[in-house]
Amino acid sequence: MAFTRNDVYFSDVEGKLFLARQLFDEHSTELSMQPILSSQLAKLKLVSQVLHEQMASMSLSVFCKACAKKAGGGCCSAYMANETDAFLLLINMLLGVRVMPQRNDSFECCYLGDHGCILFVKPIFCLNYNCHSILQGNDPVALKNLEKISSAVLLQQIAIENILDAHFFSKKNR
Ligand code: SF4
Numbered sequence: 107m108a109f110t111r112n113d114v115y116f117s118d119v120e121g122k123l124f125l126a127r128q129l130f131d132e133h134s135t136e137l138s139m140q141p142i143l144s145s146q147l148a149k150l151k152l153v154s155q156v157l158h159e160q161m162a163s164m165s166l167s168v169f170c171k172a173c174a175k176k177a178g179g180g181c182c183s184a185y186m187a188n189e190t191d192a193f194l195l196l197i198n199m200l201l202g203v204r205v206m207p208q209r210n211d212s213f214e215c216c217y218l219g220d221h222g223c224i225l226f227v228k229p230i231f232c233l234n235y236n237c238h239s240i241l242q243g244n245d246p247v248a249l250k251n252l253e254k255i256s257s258a259v260l261l262q263q264i265a266i267e268n269i270l271d272a273h274f275f276s277k278k279n280r
């Protein structure tokens with residue numbers, strides 16, 4: 107199927123999800139045979155696990171749950187769903203996530219499920235843990251670690267997005 111970078115990065119939430127599904131259905135087999143992509147995905151899993159452990163050690167889910175209960179609280183607003191792009195959703199699918207909208211309202215992000223975000227790989231803005239509650243309620247050393255690890259996750263995500271970009275746009279869609 108023909109598509110452009112504009113479709114990948116700048117279509118609406120539904121358009122990006124539709125494209126990601128098409129790419130997964132049509133290309134997941136060929137992508138799974140690329141050793142570089144497989145090894146980068148494995149690295150992403152590792153650094154994401156470290157981030158998960160760091161967040162758990164700081165009880166971030168407690169902060170976020172308390173925040174989300176307040177009026178207008180939480181940062182998983184409907185607006186944020188459009189911070190995803192089709193390659194990010196495709197990466198989630200390649201890692202085995204069933205990427206399905208969890209809600210259809212104009213308040214919360216459609217990827218926010220009953221137990222939190224369903225995405226394993228999250229948009230850049232969702233990896234910014236520098237809100238007031240978190241900055242005020244945590245030890246500076248833990249915050250520094252969190253920043254370091256979330257940067258590593260982000261760099262790894264960008265590396266994989268670049269591989270996908272080169273795969274799809276260096277051959278046919280340019
Ligand atoms: S990251 Fe901060 S603003 Fe967002 S839900 Fe958690 S505590 Fe609230």
Ligand code: SF4
Binds near residue numbers: 183217229
């Ligand atoms: S963390 Fe997940 S649910 Fe929250 S805004 Fe980001 S993508 Fe949406």
